[in-house]
Amino acid sequence: VARRNAPLSSATPEALAGKSIGVEMKTAHEAYLRTFFPRAIVKPFDNTIALRSALRSGAIDVLFGDGVTLARWLDGTDAEDCCAFVGGPFTESRYFGDGVGIAVKKNNLALRRALDYALQQLALRGVYADLYLKYFPVGFY
Numbered sequence: 001v002a003r004r005n006a007p008l009s010s011a012t013p014e015a016l017a018g019k020s021i022g023v024e025m026k027t028a029h030e031a032y033l034r035t036f037f038p039r040a041i042v043k044p045f046d047n048t049i050a051l052r053s054a055l056r057s058g059a060i061d062v063l064f065g066d067g068v069t070l071a072r073w074l075d076g077t078d079a080e081d082c083c084a085f086v087g088g089p090f091t092e093s094r095y096f097g098d099g100v101g102i103a104v105k106k107n108n109l110a111l112r113r114a115l116d117y118a119l120q121q122l123a124l125r126g127v128y129a130d131l132y133l134k135y136f137p138v139g140f141y
Helices: 028-036 048-057 067-075 109-124 128-135
Strands: 020-024 041-045
Touching: 020 028, 020 048, 028 041, 041 048, 109 128
Parallel strands: 020 041
Antiparallel strands: none
């Protein structure tokens, strides 16, 4: 995510070389940045509030984080229409997992199977993505 008044053409390692990228400290997003954007200036923040404030004020060039969370922020009043997505999605499974999930108590196999079946049926009918987008502001990829 970058400020609207300082737009970036892309979010590649080359385009962000020398740019300051804010990220929440000790997260998969920070590890990803350090691995794939070695020429960027990674600036870890203790919390989301400080990170978002730094982007709005121009203290950092780019904010890197969870797409769904950032989309909700950009859609809300707290963002003050300051910023917009640039590039992405970033989907490296070693850092961000293999997709979305639902937490189920470890030994509740019946519930897990029921949820798996229901989600498979939604996907087969072609409504999974539509249903997802009804409640979450950005797509999977």
